[in-house]
Amino acid sequence: MITSKPAGTPKARILVVDDTPDNLYLMSALLEDTYDVATAESGVQALEMAQSATPPELILLDIMMPEMDGYEVMRRLRQNPVTAAIPVIFLTALTSIEEEQFGLDLGAVDYITKPISPPVVLARVHAHLERSGNARRLQALSEKLGRYLAPQVYKSLFDGSRDAEIRTQRKKLTVFFSDIKDFTASTSKWQPEDITFLLNSYFSEMSKIALEYGGTLDKFIGDAMVIFFGDPDTYGVKEDALRCVKMALAMQRRMSELQILWREMGSDKTFQVRMGINTGYCDVGNFGSDLRMDYTIIGSEVNLAARLEQSADPGGIVISKETYGLVRDEIVADELEPLMAKGFAEPLAVYSVREEARRESAARKVFQWERLGMRVLIDLDRLPSAERAAAAVELREMADRLH
Template identity: 65%
Template structure:
């Protein structure tokens, strides 16, 4: 930039504190949302050795767990559940920004293309049909966790890179409206320069770390204000800031100029807050900023080479803004006559003696923004508390209505945590299969033992545990279905049959899944009651025979010590 660079106020130091500790490997968190207890047990047992597992028995509960902390990194979601089915859970997850990017794998006994398409259209990542094949499930969970981790790494990298660019430039590169190529254009801009008066001399005896801390806190506050007013932050030069309005987005010359001057006023007000904060840190220096603003035609775009380029502005009007800043008194905003012509009627300003500036042959007409506009609103809107263990700094004037609501929620949470007694109750671990070796019979009526064992990853104890759970939990299923039919609750009867089909298929049952599916189809197709009763009778026979075979054929449970 022409004749405007100034020495820096101290470069950040590179830490040499020694070798960093190796990061602790954290296990990924998997959330299972499944209404059937046996399937939940199977999935928890299958996944808990590799992942941190949480489980919910209903859609509403699963939704609450997904939006709570810690959030899952992948969700296994059953489709057919009472009250809130998996499709509705998926809709709610997709609408919530906290959960929209969590990969979801649907688990269901439904097998039609339409059902699968519906889930994928809602945003599901994948679809696994019941009975669940453990190798397929484990492979897909691992695959989607890796893809999600890669996506997060790419997002984190892009966010880090975005800090080296103005937000508008970063966004225009990502949405394709701007290309990273050497290209400039001439546009009417409003240019802003500011610096801290005598900052370098005042901090000459400080340690570099102290200078860096102070300067970065200042830059953070000023950058936030610039973002709020839609400015393009060009660069930091030592303790100086260069900002402009009008590219890559413009509200028109007049509104760009108004936004720029209003931003400058907000920055001067914020300096009052910073001064109070610095005094509380025993920094006795009274730092004040001076600001210069000018409007006019500049060259703006990418300058540099194919290897390294910079998005910036050059031209006479840029240099004039720098000269105005250098001529301003501490705490003052000087604007050119061109800027004043654009903001007149909205901004109060007083004419000053024309400025004789280096590089300009003629005196420059200038105006000083009215000091009253920069007076703070007092402390009524600021809440502060700074003591050991407690630091609070709330500026009500900076918060929007939605932000105030969020702040109130966070404060209430903190209050609850402060008032609550420590909760030392231990969370019970999921039940695990007995690690001891268990012998299976060679044959059991109604079961394909080889198929069921393979679905239990070849683990005899896990398979026997699943069979025992099936035997104990489904002895009353037929009675529950019949009662639902008597009460006219066809949907409840259909869900009971659907759940039975999924569990029976998981353990390798031969007849029960087919009979349960036939009943489910009869209920879903609103067939006559006689047809439904016939399907139910067939299921009652096959289920009864299977439970009897399990009772007779399962090895006895080990006695408790």
């Protein structure tokens, strides 16, 4: 049974493609009471309309057309990401099983032969619009839910490589902790809007860097972040550790750049971040109950990463002996006094990471020069690549004027 939409609901837009005017008239008359019908007399016109600002939600496509037949239109629709998801029903006089199978293999959702039966056309159009609408709603919902999961976990759940069941395993991971030094005391007199803006922009930038280096973002705990490397994806224990330390260095660089940008935006508020990294065997997987689970890590090695972070200076990165042994060939670090950490009986060998000057200058993305009568700020993340040449010309012109 075909049900009508509630009053005020926009009509679904359908594109009918046929090179015969009589067929276009017939299909328009059949569908226009229920749907917003657009027509195209050629494949080229159909592709243009499908890529327009008001694309159709369903296409009824004839096969036998001059210049570009329906099969070629179908191929091009599926090759273009903008139109690939639009459902297509072939509407044609070709009646062989082979022709029907060929059309379905190209990606059509249905195949209706001429002469058409109006009830059949209406029923199938309605069914496929319902199915397409449900698919879009599920996709939107999955994308919203995905924001509550680490990208790697989201991907593994939706591609079927991971099940939503209570299961853990023991693996050697590299664990990263960070927090904002004296966050509560520093922000006690700030306005809530200032705290929200700075904290969210900080988390957003740090999350991008974590994703870039392949880290699994475990959770936010107040102003703290927990990230680990080695599950669900791993590059090997040594490479996981190296990526984690490089990520921390990139985060501290970006933090320095954010402080410049915040000042340029008129904010006199800022903070500093300290970080700790440890490598060791942890239990990783889904913990919880049948009603709610949390994909996370537990174990003494996780606690040690948290202790290392608490011992770091503002703007510093402290790593364990285990992590240092894995990254020492590529990371410069200074050995610190042995650390007596809560929960650990023996003093711990720890190292403070410092970045080589060459790498620091190559990785900078925000540059600022300021003196009396002059202030220049360049943010490469916000300056499009296509405009950098023009910006360089403008800088040279400014330099010429100074002479």
